[in-house]
Amino acid sequence: MYIDVAWECLRRNENYNECWALMKKDLGFLNNKYDRKAQFWGLTNFVDPQASSIDVFWIPALSKRTIYANKCKWNPHQSFMKIRSEIQFNECNISDNEFCTKLYDDQCCIQIITQGGLLFAEENYSLCFFIKSDDLDANIDILRFLYKGNVTLFPKGxxxxxxxxxxxxxxxxxxxxxxxxxxxxxxxxxxxxxxxxxxxxxxxxxxxxxxxxxxxxxxxxxx
The missing domain is CATH 1.10.10 (Arc Repressor Mutant, subunit A)
Structure with a gap:
């Protein structure tokens, strides 16, 4: 599985570990819901330092590997591309009507933000992505990861x-x-x-x- 180096760093942070020890005493912090206190660490919700990076969701505004999309009604008469079969996913509710889906393979991961429901909660829909001109290259790499593979999205070094x-x-x-x-x-x-x-x-x-x-x-x- 891919290695999220940012998470490998944060999970070693002594202050984060102390914060987690305090948070886990309150079950309200462990319900996989968006927690504003986790923003300090760049997270959408607190995560056990011993947990896999699969369970880690980063704040969309900070993550360069995050893209927004709308779920659209699927039209069988239109051509479309299917997400690679090698990709796995995990999902999280990050606000009242906003959901984050982490998609990953052995090499990398991305996040897709949608509204109105989890990305894989239903079938027969297509995705309409929001492409920002100032992040065009990064967005194209994300799409390439989803449909073609063989792309490295993590920073060098x-x-x-x-x-x-x-x-x-x-x-x-x-x-x-x-x-x-x-x-x-x-x-x-x-x-x-x-x-x-x-x-x-x-x-x-x-x-x-x-x-x-x-x-x-x-x-x-x-x-």
């Missing part, structure tokens, strides 16, 4: 950020910078090299610092 999160986790689990360097850079590490090498020390510090930056809020730029 995701693998690097995931690698930084590995360093962060090792550090949080009690490993020293020296132990992390020995584990992650065995081809360069030696006790003698560690004593004299600024490169190894700086590399480990950089990875942990970058992960911390994204965990503490910069993940919003990955949406």
């Amino acid at each position: 995701m693998r690097n950020i995931l690698d930084c999160l590995v360093f962060y986790d090792l550090y949080k689990n009690g490993m020293s910078h020296k132990e992390i360097a020995k584990l992650k850079y065995p081809q360069y590490y030696s006790d003698e090299e560690w004593l004299v090498s600024d490169w190894l020390r700086a590399r480990v510090r950089y990875k942990i610092k970058k992960a911390t930056k994204y965990i503490n809020g910069f993940y919003i730029n990955l949406l």
Whole structure:
């Protein structure tokens, strides 16, 4: 399944985990409904930090992989394209009359916002998408993902950020910078090299610092 790097960052945020611990004591916060307090984190509703990214819905205004659509009555005499069979979905009610459907495959995910009902609650309808001229390229990529596949919608550098999160986790689990360097850079590490090498020390510090930056809020730029 795809990896939502923004969620991988947020779920490690200590303040979010503390907030979740408080929220889950109140069942009213766990009803999959739009919760304005979750907006602070970029979410439409609070999500268990241990949950899969499938359950994560980002605020449409922040997500570059979100597109709006109307459900229209299906006309059998018109030509149409079917969404790829490989795509799976999850749905969420984000306001009184607004619904968000997350569609995803092994590589990526998008969100479609509709009104008046869940996207897959009924059959025999077509979708009319709202294409914004200032986001034309992004919207076209979203449509390509739905109908053609083989498109990467996540920002560049995701693998690097995931690698930084590995360093962060090792550090949080009690490993020293020296132990992390020995584990992650065995081809360069030696006790003698560690004593004299600024490169190894700086590399480990950089990875942990970058992960911390994204965990503490910069993940919003990955949406």
